[in-house]
Amino acid sequence: MYFHPINTFWFIPAQTDWPRDRDDHVFLGRATCQIGSVRFPGLWSDDDMMYLGAPDPGNQTFVGDEIDRFLAQQAYGRAVKAYEAGQRAANVATLMLKAAEDKRMVLASRSIRAGNAFHPLLHLNIDNLRSMHLFRSCTFDPSTPFDPSTQVLARHNLFVTETSLERIVRGLHAPKVPSAALAAWIEANTSVMNQAQLIVASRTAFPGFAAPTDGQVRIGDRAARKKLGLRDRERGAPKRGTES
Incomplete structure (x- = not known):
């Protein structure tokens, strides 16, 4: 019943290894957390994106002896929390994808291997953006942008321009x-x-x-x-x- 996220990218301890913000660009993972905290004040957790796609556990009747019922209720409670986090994550992801398609949120990439240059991502529609699995690791390979299985060192980290992020946050406020x-x-x-x-x-x-x-x-x-x-x-x- 419980949703076990395979991707550890969004684990809060792992976020200390995220790329630093630089040159008026905010790392996409950090920008996502900022938008989520404004979108869902008091409810958002910075690991909510980890539960993107968690299924609805629905309603459940608990049977068995007292211990069995207790364990089932605990598992069900975790599944409900995962689903609720996943719903918040999906809402924020949809908002950001739409903003990127409309160019209200300006995305740019920077090579993981080397180099300081930022490369703006232009002319991407929302179907392409979804295909890029942007929220899996906030990276993509510019040579094969719609294939998430490429080697890590060939990939680019994704950033959001600080100006466009501030504009979205102001709109939510x-x-x-x-x-x-x-x-x-x-x-x-x-x-x-x-x-x-x-x-x-x-x-x-x-x-x-x-x-x-x-x-x-x-x-x-x-x-x-x-x-x-x-x-x-x-x-x-x-x-x-x-x-x-």
């Missing part, structure tokens, strides 16, 4: 737009603007507030979201509601 005010503003402008114009203009009309973007919507009014043609904000929380 941004306060919500008062839903009644936003709904009234949309109603007043919807007859003279198309959807794209509404989204752009709303950012000007409500400066300092989180603007409607690519599904990461921080607006509380369902009618306003529907009017803008946007999805509900990704919850990323497990079924048990522990991240609400």
Whole structure:
């Protein structure tokens, strides 16, 4: 039942061996932890990414004698915690992959073997980014970017530019737009603007507030979201509601 992560890259003690941040670039592993702690304050653990893909243990009935039930409950509790960590990890990974595809998060690579130069990663769509298994070890081989089995020394460490990371973190910290005010503003402008114009203009009309973007919507009014043609904000929380 319990999910046993094979990859030790995200073990907290192993994180001391991660590459150092340098030249206004933050190592992707460290950037992931920073975004996770802001996305899930008080819940995020820096080894949550280790449980990416942990299955939902579902509901379970405990049978047997007292010792058997106790052991089963302990195993089930660990499986639930692994699943919840995996859900947080998946939410953060999706957010970052989408941000990288949209160029809001700027990725760059640097050779593990030698060299100080950073090489920007451009023109990657989200399917390619997923194929690169970026969160397995925060490395990739530029000659075969979609094959994670290449030799370690042929690979490059992945970094995020400090400026783009700060921009994402600021967006996660941004306060919500008062839903009644936003709904009234949309109603007043919807007859003279198309959807794209509404989204752009709303950012000007409500400066300092989180603007409607690519599904990461921080607006509380369902009618306003529907009017803008946007999805509900990704919850990323497990079924048990522990991240609400």
